[in-house]
Amino acid sequence: MTRQEFRARIERKEPMLLDGASGTEFQKLGMPIGVCPEKWVLDNAQAVTQLQRKYVEAGSDIIYAPTFGANRFKLGDYGLEDQVYQMNMDLVAISKEATQGKALVAGNLSPTGEQIFPLGEKHFEEFVETYKEQVQALVEGGVDLFVIETMMSLQEARAALIAIKETCDLPVMVSLTYDETGVTLYGTDPLTALITLQNLGADAVGINCSTGPEKMIPLVVQMKPHSKVPIFIKPNAGLPKMVDGQSVYDMKSDNFAAYCKDLIKVGANIIGGCCGTTPDYIKQLKQELSKFTTILPNNVQGRCITSERKTVVIELDQETRIVGERINPTGKKQLQAELKEDNLDEVTRFALEQVEKGASILDVNVGMNGIDEKDMMVKVIGHLSTLVDVPLCIDSSHVDVIESALRVYPGRALVNSISLEEVKIKELMPVVAKYGAMFVLLPLSDQGLPKSIDEKKEIINKVLKEGAQYDFQVEDVVVDGLVTTVATNALAAKETLEVIRYCKDELNIATIVGLSNISFGLPNRKYLNSTFLTMAIASGLTMAIANPSSELLMMSALASDVLQNKDEGSMHYISKASVQNQEQKNVSTEEKKTKENNVFEAVVKGNKKNIVHLIQEELDKETQPKTIVDKHLIPAINKVGELFDKQIYFLPQLIVSAETMKIGIEYLEPMLKAGDGDKDEKKPVVVMATVEGDIHDIGKNLVVLMLKNYGFNVFDLGKDVSCDEIIKVAKENDADIIGLSALMTTTMMQMKKVIKAVEDEGLKAKVVIGGAVITESFAQEIGAHGYSKDAADAVALVSRLMNQ
Template sequence: MTRNEFKSLIEKKEPILLDGASGTEFQKLGMPIGVCPEKWVLENADAVTMVQRKYVEAGSNIIYAPTFGANRFKLGDYGLEDKVVEMNLALVQVTQNATKGEALVAGNLSPTGEQIYPLGDRVLEEFIDVYKEQVKALVQGGVDLFVIETMMSLQEARAALIAVKESCDLPVMVSMTYDESGVTLYGTDPLTALITLQNLGADAVGINCSTGPEKMIPIVEKIKPHAKVPIFIKPNAGLPKMIDGTAVYDMKSDTFASYCKELIGVGANIIGGCCGTTPEYIKELKDELAGLKTILPNTKQGSCISSERKTVVIDLDNETRIVGERINPTGKKQLQAELREGSLDEVTRFALEQIEMGATILDVNVGMNGIDEKEMMVRVIQHLSRLVDVPLCIDSSHIDVIEAALRVYPGRALVNSISLEEVKIKELLPIVAKYGAMFVLLPLSDKGLPKNIEEKKEIIQTVLEKAKAFNYQREDIVVDGLVTTVATNALAAKETLEVIRFCKEDLEMPTIVGLSNISFGLPNRSYLNSAFLTMAIASGLTMAIANPSSELLMMAMHSSDVLQNKDPGSMRYIRKSSEQQEEQVALASNQGKEVKNIIFEAVIKGNKDKIIELIKEGLKEGHTPKHIIDTFLIPAINKVGELFDKQIYFLPQLIVSAETMKAGIEFLEPLLKTGDSEEEEKKPVVIMATVEGDIHDIGKNLVVLMLKNYGFNVVDLGKDVSCEAIVEAAIEYNADIIGLSALMTTTMMQMKKVVKAVGMEKLKAKVIIGGAVITESFAEEIGADGYSKDAADAVNLVKRLLNQ
């Protein structure tokens, strides 16, 4: 199937039906816990073909091949990593036998169970290569299209999508899994996923698993206005409940179909079922949707850029956006020195300060002598991607540097910049288009600066025409007004304002200026910059590259937004004024005092590289190891937990802060035994394990890390651990707590088995449970001593159970 053929299917406006659940259906066929699902499928091919055939007969237009975990990383957990090609070819054949050409076969790619650097040890290219190996086998097997599903990490979804796009021309659909709060485990919201993935080349973007269909209706409503590709939905039949010791999805097929009809009504184009659904659900769904027409994707999405966790919509008539300019070594000796040493402390400081002062996008430029710019740019992009939520603007004069940054950036970046220079048009534009980035259009050509305003306009129009060949629309491009200094060109300001008006009124395009250029070479530059900014906003300016720490500049911007009716109710202006008053009061009351503790801040900001150095300084100042832990480290990680609970921090920030805390604790632990007068207390023992049959351990690993940070003696048994092994370890270590994790409904009942065994052995250990599919009611039903929703909550739960 070609991408155009896929698009033609959508344009018929008839709902396209996917199949229903696989895992829960295979379990009904007798698939036992702990086996490799793909190997089991091949050993029971006839039965699986029969189930998939029922989906075809029920009305499914697309059937997923059972290749969900048939990648090298996952198969490696079963010692089958050398069988990737062989197994994928055979698994596709199973589904082709079921469809008999009556439905399309989708090659199914899933999470690998590993984390991408900097959260894990494996780099992005390893993931792309692993997916490419599977993709090529599936293409060889004859799949019609690809589906990348149940993704929790947007970066891993990007890796799989890049692998497909670089291996073949088949259509590819990508779906993420969100929790009940509406974000992924890594903090990605549905709009951010849509913007990132559809611009990277996904032919459809959607949601699967997660919840029941009713919870997905408002999500589709929210993202539909920005969707240039079809939206597909594959919900569960509600949430699992325990009935007679079995996990059961209790939403009936007619209720499920009714909600799915509403999903089509608000914008879904492709729909099916995930956990708990059966061929009967698909049949009911087909009947319910008979005669219904879908809403086609939009032709425009708006001017949107994104990080991994946040989308910024650049609206021509909304607030003016400040792009922080400070992460640039030009003229900054301290930043230059640190970059040469490989330190990112100044980068961190500039990033956090600029966001605090009001920047909504950060420009990143590391061009200087004495470093490998490409390597440093990648490091900085990876560092900032986990440190901050705001989108990044990638700024370099070297094409290879921009390409390397775009490949690892886990969102939709803004690139600064593309001009009419031949090398930019021929070499850079295709690269920027490949990764779906927005770009700044700089009205320059190989002839140099335009001679007049008309030449500027001609260059803008020419670049727009050339960008159309790469499917760029005007909303995907930001025009640079090309500010020059009034010290050498008296008409510089007027000419730039005319370009801004032309783009706003005639082209309806967003604009940007490098604000400080206007005042170069003149005294009291802040006055000129602020005056020019107000004039530019009045002319229609959308964004400015500037230093947000300038109070005069920022207040001029907020004042202009009020006067231009870009700040409803003057709320942003009032908030900024209040913040300044609060800062002045804080400075006055803290004169001569230490405002913030640097060790505490290092944990909050995840400054792992500097934490030991800072702790050494604290020890020199007379703080004891125990005092540093109790007064600085523990309160800091508690604060991180609070931020996580409030969804201000997400998994990436939690991990990096926990790792910083761990580094500090590991350094101090040997000193505790000799440096503190109090006798070291015996640490409570916690056994941690992912239950038998489940090979997902991201959540469990984080709980282990957090518990160790709080001084518990944690014995990590790993993943896919049998009940017998857990009980044996609890006896051997005289455990106080047994922590169990499960991600899948097919394995959650192993927890009940452990609880029962602990009771029969009359162990003192209390059993706590958690995981994506686990609920508090399930914990009560199986007799567990507690349930935690995340790592921070697990620490509090253990403390309560041990009366600490």
């Protein structure tokens, strides 16, 4: 199937039907806990063929090949990593036998169970190559298209998508799984995923698993106005509940179909079922949706750039966006010195300060002598992606540096910049198009600076025409006004303002200026800069590259937005002005607080590199090790937990902060044992495991890390751990707590088995459970002593149980 054929099928406006559940249906067919699902499918091919044939007969247009976990990383958990090629070929053959050409067969890619650096040890390119190995086998096996599903990490979804796009031209559908708050485990919302993936080349973007269809309706509403590609949905049949000792889904097929009709009404184009759905659900869907037509995707998504966790929409008549300019070594000796030492402290300070002061986007430029710019750019991109939520503007004079940055950037970036220079048009523009970024159009040519306004306009239009050949629309471009200094060109400001007016009024295109250029070589530059900014905003300026720490400049921008009616109710202005008044009153207190809490701040901000140095500074002041733990480290990780609960922080920040604290605790531990009299104190013992049959351990690993930080003696048994092994280790170590994790509905009942074994053996241990599919009511039904929704909550729960 070609991408054009896929799009043509969507344009018929008939709902396209996917299949239903695989895992829960395989379990009904007899798949035991603890086996490799893909190997079990091959050993029971006839039964799986019959199941998939029922989906075809029920009306499925697309059948997912049972290749969900057939990648090298996951198969390696079962010692089958050398069978990737043959297993994928054979698994596709099962689905092709089932469909007999009556439905399309989609090669199915899933999460690997690993985390991408800097959160894990494996780097982005290792994931791309792992997926490529599976993709090549699936292509040779004859799949018609691809689906990447149940992704929690947007970055991992990107790796899989890039692997497919660099291997073949088949259509690709990508779906992530969101919790009930509407974000992934890593903090990505559906709009951010849509913008990132559709611009990277996905042919459809969607949502699957985790919740029932009713919870997905507001998520589709959020996505649809910005969708250039079809939206697809694969909900669960509600949530699992305990019935007669078995885990069953509570939504019947008629209710499921009714909610799916609502999903079609708000914009879904492709629909099917995930956990708990059977061929009967698909048959009901076919009947209910036969008279419905779908809403086609929009041709224009709007001006949007993203980080992994945030989308910034750029409107021509909205408040002015400030692009922070400080992460640039030019003229900054301290930053230059640190970059040469592979030290990112100054980068961290600039990033956090600029975001705090109001930057919507951060420009990142690390070009200087004495370093490998490409390597440093990749490091800084990885660091900032876990540190701040705002999108990044990739800024370099070298095409290879920009390409390396775009490849690993977990969102949709802005690139600074593309001009009419031959190298930029021929080499950089296709790179920016490949990774789906927006770009700054700089009106320069190989002849240098334009000599007139007319020449500037001519260059702008020529670059736009070149961009159209790569499917760039005007919404994908921001024109740089190309500010020069009034010290050498008295008409510099007037010429730039005319370019801004031309772009907004005649081309309907966004604009940006490098603000400080206007005043170069003149004294008291802040007055020229701020005045020019207000004039530019009045002329229609959209964005400015500037230093957000300049109070005069930022307040001038906000005031201009108020006077231009871009700030409804003057809310942004009032908010900023009020904050500044309060900051002025409390400045001395805040300075004192910061000086006294460097260790605290390091943990909250995830400053792993400097935590030991900062702790040693405290020790040099004769602060006791236990005091550092009790007064700085523990309060800091508590603060991180609060930020996580409020969804200000997400998994990446939680992991980095927890690892920072771990480094600090490990440094202090010998001193605590030697000097604080804790060596005879028995630490509470916690045995942690992901239950048998489940090979997902991201959440469990974070719980282990957090519990160790709080002083618990944790025995981490890993993933896919049998009940017998859990009981054995709990007995041997006189465990106080047993913690169990499950991410799959097919394995969650293993928790009940462990609880019964604890009771039968008469162990004192209290059992706590958690995981994406686990709920408070499920914990109560199986007799667990507690349920935690995340790592921070797990620490509070275990501490509470130990004090009872």
